[in-house]
Amino acid sequence: MTRKAGRLPRAGPGLRALAAAGVVAVATAGCSSHAPQDFLRPAGPVARDEGNLWNLTFWIAVAIFVIVEGLIVFAMLRYRSRPGRRARQFHGNPKLEAVLVVVPALLLAGIAVPTIRTIFTVAAKPTGSNVVNVTVTAHQFWWQFDYPDYGFSTANELHIPTGAPVYFTLKGVDVIHSFWIPRLAGKQDVVPGHVNHLALSAPHPGLYRGQCTEYCGLSHANMRLRVYAEPPAAFQAWAEHESQDASIPRSGAAARGADLFVNGAKDGTFPGGPACVNCHAINGLRNAGTRPGLIGPDLTHFASRDTFAGATYSNTESNLRRWLEDPPAMKPGSDMPDLGLTRQQIDDLVAFLEGLK
Amino acid sequence: MVSTTLPVRKPRYLRRTAKTGLWSWVVTVDHKRIGMLYGATAFLFFLVGGIEAELIRLQLARPNGHVVSADAYNTLFTMHGLTMIFLVVMPMGVALMNYIVPLQIGARDVAFPRLNAFSYWVFLFGGLFLYSSFLLGGAPNGGWFGYAPLSTGDFLPGDGMTFYSLGLQMLGIASLAGAVNFIVTIINMRAPGMTFMRMPLFTWMSLVTSFLLLFAMPVIAVALFEMMFDRVFGADFFNVAAGGDPLLWQHLFWLFGHPEVYIMILPAMGIVSDVIPTFSGKPLFGYPAIVFAGIAIGFMGWGVWAHHMFAAGLGPVANSAFTLSTMMIAVPTGVKIFNWLGTMWGGSLRFKTPMLFAIGFVMMFVVGGLSGVTHAVVPSDYEQTDTYYVVAHFHYVLFGGSIFGLFAGLYYWWPKFFGHMLNETIGKLHFWVMLIGFNLTFAPMHILGLQGMPRRIYTYPGNMGWNIPNFVETIGALIIAASILVFIANVVLSRRREARAELDPWDARTLEWLTPNPPPEHNFDEIPLVRHRDELWHRKYAPTPEGVPTRIIAGGERTAADAPAHEAHGIHLPSGSYMPVMAAIGLPVTAYGLLFFPPLIGLGLLIILTGFFGWVLEPQTVEEGY
Numbered sequence: 001m002t003r004k005a006g007r008l009p010r011a012g013p014g015l016r017a018l019a020a021a022g023v024v025a026v027a028t029a030g031c032s033s034h035a036p037q038d039f040l041r042p043a044g045p046v047a048r049d050e051g052n053l054w055n056l057t058f059w060i061a062v063a064i065f066v067i068v069e070g071l072i073v074f075a076m077l078r079y080r081s082r083p084g085r086r087a088r089q090f091h092g093n094p095k096l097e098a099v100l101v102v103v104p105a106l107l108l109a110g111i112a113v114p115t116i117r118t119i120f121t122v123a124a125k126p127t128g129s130n131v132v133n134v135t136v137t138a139h140q141f142w143w144q145f146d147y148p149d150y151g152f153s154t155a156n157e158l159h160i161p162t163g164a165p166v167y168f169t170l171k172g173v174d175v176i177h178s179f180w181i182p183r184l185a186g187k188q189d190v191v192p193g194h195v196n197h198l199a200l201s202a203p204h205p206g207l208y209r210g211q212c213t214e215y216c217g218l219s220h221a222n223m224r225l226r227v228y229a230e231p232p233a234a235f236q237a238w239a240e241h242e243s244q245d246a247s248i249p250r251s252g253a254a255a256r257g258a259d260l261f262v263n264g265a266k267d268g269t270f271p272g273g274p275a276c277v278n279c280h281a282i283n284g285l286r287n288a289g290t291r292p293g294l295i296g297p298d299l300t301h302f303a304s305r306d307t308f309a310g311a312t313y314s315n316t317e318s319n320l321r322r323w324l325e326d327p328p329a330m331k332p333g334s335d336m337p338d339l340g341l342t343r344q345q346i347d348d349l350v351a352f353l354e355g356l357k
Numbered sequence: 358m359v360s361t362t363l364p365v366r367k368p369r370y371l372r373r374t375a376k377t378g379l380w381s382w383v384v385t386v387d388h389k390r391i392g393m394l395y396g397a398t399a400f401l402f403f404l405v406g407g408i409e410a411e412l413i414r415l416q417l418a419r420p421n422g423h424v425v426s427a428d429a430y431n432t433l434f435t436m437h438g439l440t441m442i443f444l445v446v447m448p449m450g451v452a453l454m455n456y457i458v459p460l461q462i463g464a465r466d467v468a469f470p471r472l473n474a475f476s477y478w479v480f481l482f483g484g485l486f487l488y489s490s491f492l493l494g495g496a497p498n499g500g501w502f503g504y505a506p507l508s509t510g511d512f513l514p515g516d517g518m519t520f521y522s523l524g525l526q527m528l529g530i531a532s533l534a535g536a537v538n539f540i541v542t543i544i545n546m547r548a549p550g551m552t553f554m555r556m557p558l559f560t561w562m563s564l565v566t567s568f569l570l571l572f573a574m575p576v577i578a579v580a581l582f583e584m585m586f587d588r589v590f591g592a593d594f595f596n597v598a599a600g601g602d603p604l605l606w607q608h609l610f611w612l613f614g615h616p617e618v619y620i621m622i623l624p625a626m627g628i629v630s631d632v633i634p635t636f637s638g639k640p641l642f643g644y645p646a647i648v649f650a651g652i653a654i655g656f657m658g659w660g661v662w663a664h665h666m667f668a669a670g671l672g673p674v675a676n677s678a679f680t681l682s683t684m685m686i687a688v689p690t691g692v693k694i695f696n697w698l699g700t701m702w703g704g705s706l707r708f709k710t711p712m713l714f715a716i717g718f719v720m721m722f723v724v725g726g727l728s729g730v731t732h733a734v735v736p737s738d739y740e741q742t743d744t745y746y747v748v749a750h751f752h753y754v755l756f757g758g759s760i761f762g763l764f765a766g767l768y769y770w771w772p773k774f775f776g777h778m779l780n781e782t783i784g785k786l787h788f789w790v791m792l793i794g795f796n797l798t799f800a801p802m803h804i805l806g807l808q809g810m811p812r813r814i815y816t817y818p819g820n821m822g823w824n825i826p827n828f829v830e831t832i833g834a835l836i837i838a839a840s841i842l843v844f845i846a847n848v849v850l851s852r853r854r855e856a857r858a859e860l861d862p863w864d865a866r867t868l869e870w871l872t873p874n875p876p877p878e879h880n881f882d883e884i885p886l887v888r889h890r891d892e893l894w895h896r897k898y899a900p901t902p903e904g905v906p907t908r909i910i911a912g913g914e915r916t917a918a919d920a921p922a923h924e925a926h927g928i929h930l931p932s933g934s935y936m937p938v939m940a941a942i943g944l945p946v947t948a949y950g951l952l953f954f955p956p957l958i959g960l961g962l963l964i965i966l967t968g969f970f971g972w973v974l975e976p977q978t979v980e981e982g983y
Contacts, residue, residue: 036820085705087703089905104691115734176504185739187740191604
């Protein structure tokens with residue numbers, strides 16, 4: 001082949017360029033092996049079923065790719081024009097053409113059968129006594145997770161017990177979002193006016209990351225989520241803790257923060273907008289419990305979360321301080337405005353919020 | 358046409374007859390000039406859309422990029438998509454159709470020359486209207502498929518999506534006018550003997566594309582009207598609180614949107630189907646199969662729209678049905694690829710620049726087609742959809758496919774347009790640089806998508822494993838930009854340095870090469886009589902008993918250039934007209950009225966009506982107007 005290529009100067013540089021592009025592509029793939037949203041490293045049965053289908057299709061596609069592109073390159077080398085040679089004129093070969101219709105059709109039929117079987121498998125509603133129900137409400141730009149069996153609400157961070165089927169009910173309230181945890185299951189859109197469902201399970205403990213995958217506005221990129229799969233006992237403990245009211249501080253900066261949370265600076269407002277309680281709930285805090293119509297995350301156990309603001313920022317004091325200074329600067333398009341808080345007010349609110357374990 | 362013995366009476370209708378100068382281009386109804394206008398405009402938009410793409414890539418080159426803001430980024434990807442689809446790939450296809458189809462079927466013009474001009478002006482004004490939004494309160498920023506309710510409610514900054522609904526409506530009118538024109542032209546104006554099964558493939562695919570446009574554009578028109586009513590008049594088509602349904606938009610949009618995909622690829626397939634036989638020295642392998650595959654794609658393209666909505670929650674039964682229909686459409690697509698390969702097989706291949714682009718088209722399209730099959734597999738698509746894997750897929754189809762195919766057409770027909778060749782060496786450089794840049798940009802996107810990077814995110818953290826592919830892609834995008842500069846250099850340098858093109862520079866097979874380069878206004882002095890598929894080839898070559906063709910020494914190749922000059926007399930062509938451009942101007946005036954100042958609506962409609970009345974009443978040529 002090398003000798004042959006040597007005789008064919010025209011194709012030489014081209015093939016080398018193609019080869020170079022291929023090497024770069026492979027090297028690129030090899031360099032980035034640690035990707036927390038890698039769908040080809042499935043961590044649950046649903047993602048595994050989906051990945052298996054991808055593998056099947058991929059290898060068939062690779063075979064077709066090699067054959068077709070190989071034949072094209074071969075034809076380019078073999079049938080290049082030479083002085084004095086004219087091509088024989090032929091118009092087709094009906095038998096060969098029929099074969100080339102039937103073979104791809106059969107290959108596709110071979111893919112279609114497991115495809116349709118899997119469509120129905122992954123769409124099935126899980127049954128059993130250990131099913132965990134979670135209602136997902138997608139907002140611009142954060143996730144609300146309600147656990148109806150336990151009666152609490154949390155945001156952006158989801159805890160599930162390992163080995164148990166989890167059944168999500170997806171509800172939209174503003175625009176279309178898409179709920180996706182690549183290593184556990186394919187995505188499902190969250191469409192206002194429609195109720196969609198998604199089932200998955202995680203056999204092994206771990207942190208699985210996901211994010212919104214339907215363009216939903218300014219901060220689409222900042223609408224992420226985390227799934228913590230824990231052994232059933234740990235999950236049970238977490239759920240019981242989440243179901244309890246927050247412990248409200250009685251004195252110091254944190255107590256001033258609690259007061260600001262409910263009453264604002266004056267008249268229930270801050271210079272740049274209403275007090276926190278107009279949008280957020282904290283169960284256990286007087287006049288701040290869960291009510292219908294709230295548009296911000298439930299903050300009852302805010303400090304127990306690793307992240308905030310669409311799971312985009314680590315839940316640290318300095319990040320929270322920056323956030324309270326100017327939320328839209330950290331998350332463009334955020335519904336939470338710059339409230340015009342003073343330094344002192346921010347210190348008090350941070351002290352209060354970081355105490356909500 | 359302008360006789361020296363005109364009476365000195367004042368004409369009742371003003372029609373231009375000058376053949377040079379700016380006004381001659383404004384009022385022209387010559388399909389070749391309109392084709393050039395389409396092509397030049399589309400190329401300028403191509404540069405703009407390319408700059409938008411480069412900005413997108415610069416923003417994503419590194420994690421936590423700060424090249425542009427979130428809002429600017431959303432505007433950039435929306436306008437990049439709209440520009441490349443509606444202002445580049447579609448009109449560039451139309452440009453070639455305009456110039457080439459009448460020549461390929463042996464006609465003197467299109468059926469409705471003024472409608473043709475109207476189509477161009479509406480396209481131009483629609484494009485400019487869309488871009489004027491940058492100066493008038495914000496460009497479209499809801500994604501090119503403008504999903505409701507994000508685009509219809511009050512969820513995005515600015516008026517951009519109103520510009521979207523009105524601008525696309527105009528572009529749709531342009532496409533509809535063009536589609537009607539080409540359907541009538543191809544069906545009615547073929548030269549004697551040019552039966553359907555003797556038509557060149559580019560003409561065939563133009564016909565199929567025109568039918569797709571004819572049926573697809575009304576669907577998007579309905580959707581856009583509903584969006585406009587929601588945005589401008591506070592209607593509630595997509596407002597859930599008032600009983601509207603966001604999925605209605607998705608169904609309407611993709612019922613248009615999927616045929617639209619074939620609208621963009623079929624003309625390129627037609628070009629490649631003409632270029633490969635020419636440079637293989639062989640007739641197209643399996644002509645009937647490739648024609649019927651094109652028609653089959655045209656029909657089946659209507660039954661696959663919901664594969665864009667697999668994750669929207671249509672349920673397992675609907676998803677299964679659309680997975681099957683989507684897989685089925687891969688079969689006729691495969692037929693085309695095998696037949697192009699069959700055409701090269703046993704040929705005598707000359708690797709001129711158009712042939713390189715055509716082969717590049719086939720090789721890249723195979724990749725896009727195969728990744729398309731993985732999207733048809735619904736459970737796998739749940740993971741891939743709305744990630745960079747999709748971005749990779751459709752760029753392999755629309756860039757590796759359509760754009761490579763259109764460049765094949767540009768290099769192939771350049772001597773026809775301008776009378777001189779494009780430089781071969783620079784052309785080949787262009788091809789290789791573009792091929793490398795293209796693959797560096799879009800191949801790693803497959804990997805990124807599988808690693809979970811969603812599309813349309815303006816930023817990403819550095820710990821997701823996405824850094825290296827993103828950086829490589831940005832390098833690739835800059836290489837693509839360099840390849841476009843090479844093309845522009847080729848255009849500029851070749852204009853000065855390349856010799857005049859011979860009559861039939863590529864040893865081609867179809868009728869457009871029977872005329873001089875560039876053709877006279879009336880195309881053919883004498884309408885050719887067609888006796889064969891590949892008519893020109895048969896006028897040049899006769900088969901020997903072994904099936905190898907030999908050149909006919911003389912006499913077979915009677916062309917317009919050989920014909921006695923006096924034959925051009927007495928060919929009546931319509932004179933230039935102000936009415937198409939006038940009627941077209943009324944549309945953006947109406948649209949601005951809807952956006953800013955309602956009285957302008959009345960003025961715009963008045964202009965349109967005046968234009969149409971003048972159009973109906975004015976005589977065909979300037980002489981009849983006296």
